[in-house]
Amino acid sequence: MDTQFKKLSLPTIGCGLLLLALLGVFFSCSKGKDEAKTYHSPETIPVSREMIAELTSPPNVPKPTGKRKAKKLIVNMEVLEQEGEMTDGVKYVYWTFGGSVPGSFIRTKIGDEVEFHLKNHPDNKLPHNIDLHAVTGPGGGATSSFVSPGHEAQFSFKVINPGLYVYHCATAPVGMHVANGMYGLILVEPEEGLPEVDKEFYIMQGDFYTKGENGDRGLQPFDMKKAVDEDADYVVFNGKVGSLTGDNAITANVGETVRLYVGNGGPNLVSSFHVIGEIFDVVRVEGGDLINENVQTTLVPAGGAAIVEFKVDVPGTFILVDHSIFRAFNKGALGMLKVQGDDNKTIYSGKQEEGIYQPEGGGIQEIPIEEGLIKEEVAMTLEDKMEYGKATYMQSCFACHQAEGQGIPNAFPPLAKSDYLNADVNRAIDIVLNGKSGEITVNGEKYNSVMTRQDLTDEEISNVLTYVYNSWGNSKKEITASMVASRRNAH
């Protein structure tokens, strides 16, 4: 009976056999064998053949299921406890599904019977399991997949609800397993598959709690108290600071449609996912059936997901952030999408003109700022210059270059002990005067971001640069207002 049932689902079977098998139900034959069957409920979808699931580590996504029929899908997932790098110089022991944070992406089709093999590496210390939110059943598979080190657990489930789902470890203490990186996404595609797009990526946010503060070097253990207090040291995409910036940035070409599978492993924080300079054409809200259009920021709950789609119309670097914005600039929740192609000046012009704006002056005037109305206090001593310079630094520079001039890895270059800074004073003055974009190398690391021109007076620039040059192990040069003025006039 079993074999007959399997054969039934094969497309090659003719009407005659159908008749034999189903006896009286011969009316179905009149519809013709090629017509697609419709099933009243997903659990009745038969499966044909077995296949091994393709699993991918972030930011990659397995091939679409396309038109394929439901299958018996074998998923082999290995749990690995391993040391990794949270950010430069900061190590962390991650617990992972498949060796990456987030864990391997699983792509299924509605009706698939997933045979899940969870393998706990013998070197691991702890038992683990998996709770897949795509599973209908107690614990989402957690009880059936509980497995000690050096063992393998197997269980099966049928995916009957389309959508994008989180999976995570649910072994006590659940919070710690999740906080150490044990989460990932499983996609259940509808019968016809998701609409085709040009690029698909896998991005998952997570918050991390370390014994040391953000940036403290060395191997950082998990801090239980901070986790309970929801006081995160790192909020990151794909398990570490910089996993999606610089050389790791995701890429697309102008005119392509990009689909991001965005998950949030938590354990605590809810993400306000936003791509700077893009509007999501389509958001599959919370990964479900509801479609919203023209969305700026979408909420991704801890233990939840969303699918966002947008066409990239203009070239440039688009920054992915958790728009709870201190997380992006101070805790790591920042990624980059680099789009290549031709400009489209109709959609975005770039900077067309810049002048001085003074509310009292009536409109834009091209007057040198030295002749402005504000009389500024002039620093006479180095001590004064340092003090004024620091104040300017905290107003204009701190957000990107950070309090100790350390910058933000892969996004904003350091000013502390900076070879690039110390090499050329005039260049430094020019950058503050005119801004800077394009790739530069600072202390051996490549940076490719944008610094806008700073509307500061010569006096202010001389102070702030003197402050920078006389701080954090730099070359102790003193910059005068006349040096700044000569650079300004040189252009």
Next chain:
Amino acid sequence: MNPLLKTVIICITSIILSPSVVAQTQDMVTVRGGVYIPLYGVDSTTVRVNTFLMDIYPVTNKDFSMFVQKYPEWKRDNIKRLFADENYLTLWETNDLHGDQLLPNSPVTNISWFAAKKYCECLGKRLPTVDEWEYAAMADKQTADARKKETYNQFILEWYETPKTFNNTIGSTFKNYWGVYDLHGLVWEWTMDFNSVLISGESRKDVDKDSNLFCGSAAVGASDLMNYAAFMRYAFRGSVKANYAIKNLGFRCVKDIDILP
């Protein structure tokens, strides 16, 4: 003759005939009994633990190598599958020697519960109960019950995140209040009733709650929500079966104290 019965007889005779084996108590220390509230089990009920002797160190590769030479039915190639899975002594170089890859004074791991239990019995000892083990392991260097100390919990949590500690040698962690080493920081240890937490024995209470260690029910059953370190231990115990042999799991023995007149 039933081979198991035979083993038992051999074992018993060897205890009687070999005074050197009995003298193993010299490597033990006394853990004075008392009451404690366990993380799990019967809600908010204190448990009495009687005074007992505990091995100062976990059993080592060298110790176990001597054991299998004396009791060859516990060698890797001879053991019945019922008593140990395929990982039993899997890292040993030969059937009866741990070889050069493993240190003689590293804790023996990849040991099944049956083998650990037998080893202790052959020395006139036994495996500790979960309560005895937990009671002795509440101690840090200075105090008998350090469970509320942040440093105590942090030490254990850090160990969970340190890879490959099974390669370290005995005595490489700290000597606790009772004089026992390595209860935390080296390997997990077998206990006599390791699987008793899931089935608390109080069946009337078990009816109402899912007695598993997952998600919500884990939190409901715990007496100290903050004691993550202990959670992990119970979760580990809950994941194993008596024939499992695991790389991070060793054991030590205890002995009831003779009540002298």
